[in-house]
Amino acid sequence: xxxxxxxxxxxxxxxxxxxxxxxxxxxxxxxxxxxxxxxxxxxxxxxxxxxxxxxxxxxxxxxxxxxxxxxxxxxxxxxxxxxxxxxxxxxxxxxxxxxxxxxxxxxxxxxxxxxxxxxxxxxxxxxxxxxxxxxxxxxxxxxxxxxxxxxxxxxxxxxxxxxxxxxxxxxxxxxxxxxxxxxxxxxxxxxxxxxxxxxxxxxxxxxxxxxxxxxxxxxxxxxxxxxxxx
Numbered sequence: 291x292x293x294x295x296x297x298x299x300x301x302x303x304x305x306x307x308x309x310x311x312x313x314x315x316x317x318x319x320x321x322x323x324x325x326x327x328x329x330x331x332x333x334x335x336x337x338x339x340x341x342x343x344x345x346x347x348x349x350x351x352x353x354x355x356x357x358x359x360x361x362x363x364x365x366x367x368x369x370x371x372x373x374x375x376x377x378x379x380x381x382x383x384x385x386x387x388x389x390x391x392x393x394x395x396x397x398x399x400x401x402x403x404x405x406x407x408x409x410x411x412x413x414x415x416x417x418x419x420x421x422x423x424x425x426x427x428x429x430x431x432x433x434x435x436x437x438x439x440x441x442x443x444x445x446x447x448x449x450x451x452x453x454x455x456x457x458x459x460x461x462x463x464x465x466x467x468x469x470x471x472x473x474x475x476x477x478x479x480x481x482x483x484x485x486x487x488x489x490x491x492x493x494x495x496x497x498x499x500x501x502x503x504x505x506x507x508x509x510x511x512x513x514x515x516x517x518x519x520x
Contacts, residue, residue: 307345308504309335311356315502319398323353323407354409360402361412363503367392368420370496378428379480383471383488385420386450388495390467393454398501400458418447425478435479446474 313335317326326349332339346352371384393400402408422443428434436442453470456462462470472489476482499507 303344304506306337306341307355308506309337310342310345310352311359312502312504314352314356315398315402318402318406321406326353353407356402357409357412359503359505360399360408361416362505362508363499364389364392364399364413365416365420366508367496367499369509377433378424378431379433379475379478379484380488380491382421382424382428382478383475383491384493384495386471386474387467387489387493389417389450390453390457390470391464391495392498394457394462394464394467395498396458397498399498400454404455404458414447414451417450418443421447421450428478433480442478446477449474449477 310331313331314326317330317334328342328349329339331349331352332342342352346355368385368388371381371388375381375384393403403413422439425434425436425443425446426439429436429439453462453467457464457467468489472485475485475488480488
């Protein structure tokens with residue numbers, strides 16, 4: 291996925307936007323998105339109520355922005371795992387293992403993904419797009435087998451989402467992640483021995499970035515001047 295442009299570091303408007311999103315994330319650790327109120331968010335952030343409307347027309351728009359931030363933060367967290375890897379099977383194994391680890395380590399992302407009512411499209415679309423690209427490349431290189439690329443991408447994306455939910459709920463232990471990744475690789479047509487080696491490869495995975503998420507913490511992209519209005 292292409293990361294949503296973040297404002298230049300130090301921009302007052304960008305900091306205020308992040309403050310509202312941080313406030314919402316903190317509140318969502320205790321309640322659902324449907325219960326969030328504008329005054330509650332601004333009071334918790336220590337901002338005047340009028341500042342909210344500089345960034346969002348209503349709470350629904352803030353929730354949608356938070357869902358996009360969740361997807362962009364996941365994409366940013368996975369960037370380093372694919373750098374310099376020409377092999378999509380290795381890339382798939384590492385990104386799948388790390389994505390599931392972040393959820394299984396109870397960072398708070400699982401609650402945002404599954405429990406509070408955020409729109410599911412952002413992260414789901416980011417995951418499926420990445421899978422679609424990696425599977426297509428793997429098929430082209432003879433590493434994966436997929437008679438129907440679209441169906442295969444949907445099946446694998448659904449399996450990963452289901453695994454993430456079970457890890458979040460505690461139905462699966464963290465120790466199951468590598469075995470699950472191995473089975474996904476076999477589903478994609480990878481030889482069993484190679485699938486086991488890739489899924490259990492020793493990797494020094496980076497620690498998840500602590501919550502809450504902020505747009506200004508993401509890799510910067512050129513963006514129009516947002517001005518200095520709070």
